[in-house]
Amino acid sequence: MISELEARALDRAPVVLDSVESSYARRPAIWRGISAEEWSSYAWQWANRLMSVEALDNAVGLNADERRAVEAMASRFGTAISPHFAALFRPELGSHCPIRRQAIPIGAELDIHDDLLDDPLGESRHAIAPCAVRRYPDRALIYATHECAMRCRHCTRRSRVGLMESVSQADLQNALDRVTANPNIRDVLISGGDPLSLENDVLEWLIASLKACPHIDVVRVCTRMVSTLPQRMSDARLIDVLRKYAPIYVNTQFNHPFEATHEAAQALAALRSAGCILGNQSVLLKGINDAPAILEPLFRWLLREGCRPYYLFLCDVAQGTHHFRTSIQSGLDIMRSLRGRLSGLAIPHFVIDLPDGNGKVDLCPDSVVSRDGQSLTFHNWFGASVNYRDVE
Ligand code: SF4
Structure with missing residues (x-):
């Protein structure tokens, strides 16, 4: 007989994708006249990347904060977004859209922090x-x-x-x-x-x-x-x-x-x-x-x-x-x-x-909650405490 805790954990439904869409079906109005053949062309996608304030405004619109950041970053780490990726923006989520946030700079990107580095992985040193x-x-x-x-x-x-x-x-x-x-x-x-x-x-x-x-x-x-x-x-x-x-x-x-x-x-x-x-x-x-x-x-x-x-x-x-x-x-x-x-x-x-x-x-959740000599207590995946006796 399994415990109630385990039974509840086993009964939790998996989180799955409801559906997987095509970017072509989601393309913004500016690309409505583009054929499926053009859309699936690497050359077309590359040539039509959104790289300027005007192009971004026309395709996905920019708010004031984004516009300021796109302009300020132009001479540093500019903006470039393929039509495919821009088509994945969720307009209903506005500037909080997780796809948009990965692609369009915001004002916070301009802030300088003392604990951040230009070469975080020390690649010039190595x-x-x-x-x-x-x-x-x-x-x-x-x-x-x-x-x-x-x-x-x-x-x-x-x-x-x-x-x-x-x-x-x-x-x-x-x-x-x-x-x-x-x-x-x-x-x-x-x-x-x-x-x-x-x-x-x-x-x-x-x-x-x-x-x-x-x-x-x-x-x-x-x-x-x-x-x-x-x-x-x-x-x-x-x-x-x-x-x-x-x-x-x-x-x-x-x-x-x-x-x-x-x-x-x-x-x-x-x-x-x-x-x-x-x-x-x-x-x-x-x-x-x-x-x-x-x-x-x-x-x-x-x-x-x-x-x-x-x-x-x-x-x-x-x-x-x-x-x-x-x-x-x-x-x-x-x-x-x-x-x-x-x-x-x-x-x-x-x-x-x-x-x-x-x-x-590696960063691992600590599964050992206590240890007394060879006797260990683990926290398992559904939150139960489980004892285990280790060998010498
Ligand atoms: S994360 Fe990778 S793909 Fe994205 S800008 Fe940096 S190097 Fe390019």
């Missing part, structure tokens, strides 16, 4: 070449491009992304030379910026060079485009490149269930068809996804689409992101709530990437 970083013995990151489909307002690399000219071929070659010359490096992340914004030939050259290196076991591509511009994955040549060098590990970034669209599901399916191994890295963002009822359906959907929730990051200490920061305790409370409600396959590691490049640390 650079082994102008475009390569090594923070762990067996891993390296190649910063392959300054471009992205979208300028995410919580971006860690906002002091570099979108600001400079494209990364030169010489810098990329230098990064490859440093990484392939070090036999301790076994796992390489191609990142940026978003590496899927590279020309297919450049991406193939990078992947092929790394795959040809005998000591590199793992090549990872970190991209947010599966959420922000999934039409990129309808490029058959890109999928062929990824298939040719399979398995490639692809790290996506979905932060909210509103990003779960038909287009994104198709993009994930295309990546799976190329033999990619998919993992998602969400960022815990205040007022956007800092609640179990938001993350649970997102993680369920990702798992269903073959993309395992891998990391949930505490927001990095990047200058301009103070308003997105949550406390560690609120993240721990979310993780405790998800445990038992979701399969372990759908529960990411909750981690903090320590400032100044000091590495990731």
Whole structure:
């Protein structure tokens, strides 16, 4: 006979997505005349990104605070939003829409905080070449491009992304030379910026060079485009490149269930068809996804689409992101709530990437509530206290 507490916990209904929409069906009035074929074109989506006050006003409207922030950020970390992502805004939620908040700057982004950093992960301190970083013995990151489909307002690399000219071929070659010359490096992340914004030939050259290196076991591509511009994955040549060098590990970034669209599901399916191994890295963002009822359906959907929730990051200490920061305790409370409600396959590691490049640390809800010698008491997923006798 199970306890009443356990029975109540077992009876709680899962939180699932009611429906998954297509961004095309949701497109704002300004794009009503666009055909489905144009909408599904990567080139059209890229060329029609919203990057100016006028374009934003025409497509999604700006309030006074947003307009001031867009203008003030133009020469620093500007604004760029694909039509696909803009179509996911919920007008009824106004400036509180969790999709809008990730894409359009607000005045709080202009505030300077002494405890925030321009280079929160200490990547300049750990650079082994102008475009390569090594923070762990067996891993390296190649910063392959300054471009992205979208300028995410919580971006860690906002002091570099979108600001400079494209990364030169010489810098990329230098990064490859440093990484392939070090036999301790076994796992390489191609990142940026978003590496899927590279020309297919450049991406193939990078992947092929790394795959040809005998000591590199793992090549990872970190991209947010599966959420922000999934039409990129309808490029058959890109999928062929990824298939040719399979398995490639692809790290996506979905932060909210509103990003779960038909287009994104198709993009994930295309990546799976190329033999990619998919993992998602969400960022815990205040007022956007800092609640179990938001993350649970997102993680369920990702798992269903073959993309395992891998990391949930505490927001990095990047200058301009103070308003997105949550406390560690609120993240721990979310993780405790998800445990038992979701399969372990759908529960990411909750981690903090320590400032100044000091590495990731797992943050786990403390399940041991007391300990007396070999006798421990645990708090389990439905809140019961359970005794356990450890071995010597
Ligand atoms: S896609 Fe990644 S690198 Fe680009 S702006 Fe967003 S978080 Fe930053």
